[in-house]
Amino acid sequence: MADIRLVRDDLRPPTAPRRHLISIADLSRDDVERLLATARSLARSLEREMKKLPTLRGRTVINLFYESSTRTSSSFELAAKRLSADVMSIKAAGSSVDKGESLKDTALTLAAYDPDVIVLRHPHIGAPNLVAASTEAHIVNAGDGKHQHPTQALLDLYTIHEQLGRIEGLHVAIVGDVLHSRVARSNIQALTLMGAHVTLVGPPPLIPRGVEAMGCEVSYDIDTVRAADVVYLLRMQRERMQEGAAFVPSLREYTARWGITPERLRPGQKVMHPGPMNRGVEIDPRVADSGEALIVEQVRSGLVVRMAVLYDLLTRGPVEVKAAVAGEVA
Numbered sequence: 459m460a461d462i463r464l465v466r467d468d469l470r471p472p473t474a475p476r477r478h479l480i481s482i483a484d485l486s487r488d489d490v491e492r493l494l495a496t497a498r499s500l501a502r503s504l505e506r507e508m509k510k511l512p513t514l515r516g517r518t519v520i521n522l523f524y525e526s527s528t529r530t531s532s533s534f535e536l537a538a539k540r541l542s543a544d545v546m547s548i549k550a551a552g553s554s555v556d557k558g559e560s561l562k563d564t565a566l567t568l569a570a571y572d573p574d575v576i577v578l579r580h581p582h583i584g585a586p587n588l589v590a591a592s593t594e595a596h597i598v599n600a601g602d603g604k605h606q607h608p609t610q611a612l613l614d615l616y617t618i619h620e621q622l623g624r625i626e627g628l629h630v631a632i633v634g635d636v637l638h639s640r641v642a643r644s645n646i647q648a649l650t651l652m653g654a655h656v657t658l659v660g661p662p663p664l665i666p667r668g669v670e671a672m673g674c675e676v677s678y679d680i681d682t683v684r685a686a687d688v689v690y691l692l693r694m695q696r697e698r699m700q701e702g703a704a705f706v707p708s709l710r711e712y713t714a715r716w717g718i719t720p721e722r723l724r725p726g727q728k729v730m731h732p733g734p735m736n737r738g739v740e741i742d743p744r745v746a747d748s749g750e751a752l753i754v755e756q757v758r759s760g761l762v763v764r765m766a767v768l769y770d771l772l773t774r775g776p777v778e779v780k781a782a783v784a785g786e787v788a
């Protein structure tokens with residue numbers, strides 16, 4: 459099958475009392491199709507001059523970020539605002555976390571405001587589960603250590619589908635520091651769930667052993683990227699590398715052997731990167747600025763996909779979103 463299946467009008471999100479988005483593994487193929495269809499409908503609302511929808515009026519979204527972020531935090535904030543929710547964005551630096559407050563106590567403090575959704579980014583794997591257990595809010599994982607970054611994977615699926623017209627049957631090469639990448643883990647799961655073929659490409663120390671069990675292939679030869687429809691680049695995540703561990707001899711050598719230059723690509727291959735990019739390291743500036751790079755489209759997709767995620771957790775799914783976009787629901 460060459461395309462995403464159409465979502466039936468009566469297909470509703472599950473009615474479990476309090477749903478979260480912590481891992482791509484929590485989602486079925488129908489869930490992903492529903493979220494992408496909702497994002498597509500919401501994208502239409504952003505084409506208007508008046509871009510705000512009233513649908514989450516009176517709801518509260520808290521963004522709690524314990525790690526730096528530009529794209530994810532700004533797009534969750536704008537997504538909540540575009541849906542008329544009240545939104546608070548808290549960064550660990552400058553908050554009581556600096557004074558030694560634990561994640562659990564911060565969560566309990568914020569829970570006193572009865573938030574509907576807490577969007578959490580944290581360096582520790584499992585932090586979203588801890589907040590889910592300590593509050594009544596729906597939790598959205600905006601990145602936990604090297605474990606998961608589910609909204610990144612969803613926005614990548616959305617971008618691929620919008621740009622290439624399908625996901626099923628495509629070949630995606632994920633290149634670079636897979637070992638420390640939550641983006642790679644989420645994307646391998648999401649792409650294989652939707653029927654794409656994934657090859658991980660990089661130096662052996664940066665590819666986790668046994669990762670093929672996730673349903674992907676592994677190659678230690680950079681030339682294999684030429685076989686892919688989409689080349690997805692990862693940043694060298696030095697902040698997550700163990701101190702003193704030498705995964706590659708030097709960044710210069712990494713760039714020479716694994717950096718993506720125009721010469722290493724075939725004409726027409728699409729290039730993606732979750733950001734932040736290290737120009738001149740994993741990506742040649744000529745590739746980053748080329749017409750085949752979908753990096754700005756990924757950021758644009760992030761807004762509508764995060765709107766869809768908030769919407770899906772708090773409302774009744776595609777039926778309501780269609781009505782809202784058509785201006786029928788206040």
Ligand code: ASP
Binds near residue numbers: 695733
């Ligand atoms: N922004 C992505 C993340 O938070 C990718 C990266 O940092 O390289 O995981």
